Amino acid sequence: MLRKVMLLAASLAMVLAYAVPALAVSPHFVSANAALSGTNLVVSFKEAGLGTNQLITYTASADSTVTYVCVNRGGANPSASNKTTISGPVSATGTFSSGKNGQVTSSLTLNPPGPGSFSCPSGQSLEIAQVTYTNVAITDTTNGITEPIAGTFTTGCLLPNVRGAC
Numbered sequence: 001m002l003r004k005v006m007l008l009a010a011s012l013a014m015v016l017a018y019a020v021p022a023l024a025v026s027p028h029f030v031s032a033n034a035a036l037s038g039t040n041l042v043v044s045f046k047e048a049g050l051g052t053n054q055l056i057t058y059t060a061s062a063d064s065t066v067t068y069v070c071v072n073r074g075g076a077n078p079s080a081s082n083k084t085t086i087s088g089p090v091s092a093t094g095t096f097s098s099g100k101n102g103q104v105t106s107s108l109t110l111n112p113p114g115p116g117s118f119s120c121p122s123g124q125s126l127e128i129a130q131v132t133y134t135n136v137a138i139t140d141t142t143n144g145i146t147e148p149i150a151g152t153f154t155t156g157c158l159l160p161n162v163r164g165a166c
Contacts, residue, residue, distance in 0.1 A: 025051040025102070029147040032138050036153055037109070039066070041133045043092075043149065044107040047140055050098035056143070060108035061091040062136040067129040069165045070120035077164035083129075084118045090133075093141075108138070129165040131155045 026049040034043045043060035050056055070082035077083060092108040112131045120126045136149040157166035 025049060027140060027143040027145055029138070029140075029145065030103075032147040032149050034062075034133070034136050034149050034151070034153055036133075036155060039112055039128050039131045039155060039158070041110040041136065041153055042107050043110065043136065043138050045138045045147070046103065046105040047145075048103045050102045050104065050143075052098065052100055052102055054098040054102070054142075055095055056098055056104055057093065057095045057141045058104075058106070058108060059091055059093045059139045059141055060110055060137070061089065061139065062110055062133040064088065064090045064110070064112050064131065064133050066112035066131045067166070068115045068118055069127055069129045069159065069162065070124040071127050071159070071162055071165070072124050075162055077129075077159075077162055078124075080164070082120065082124065083164070084115070086113045086116060086118075088113045110136075127159060127162070127165070129159050129162070130157055 028049050030046040030048050032045040034041050065087040067085045069077045072078050090110045090113060092110050094108050096104045096106050098104050132154040134152050137146050139146040159165035
């Protein structure tokens with residue numbers, strides 16, 4: 001009788017040991033892409049294998065070059081000194097929950113660098129003539145995974161009717 005109880009207890013212990021759900025946590029990007037929206041770059045991504053209800057922090061990054069011009073009321077860029085090109089790194093960060101499926105599908109928006117100290121004289125407006133983004137990537141900073149996004153994203157000339165803008 002004692003032998004049967006021990007055998008039953010051992011069998012029950014084995015069943016309970018294997019009844020623990022398997023945790024298949026293996027973070028990886030399923031997709032990542034980018035598209036221009038006006039002068040901004042929207043980086044969209046999907047990451048899976050994150051585990052249930054985890055808070056994951058992401059950083060979208062790129063190198064950006066933007067040309068700012070001053071436009072007068074006549075629709076022209078009156079002098080070469082009223083134009084500047086600024087280059088530098090840009091980034092956006094967000095934190096999202098992986099939910100019950102262990103996945104995050106979201107997007108972050110990158111903005112071009114600001115004009116810094118460049119400004120326009122009275123009677124002229126500051127306008128963006130062109131923006132380019134390169135070396136785009138999305139990084140899961142929680143798990144240390146980066147997915148590069150190939151390509152150069154450029155608006156082309158945004159002020160084709162402004163003489164001297166582009």
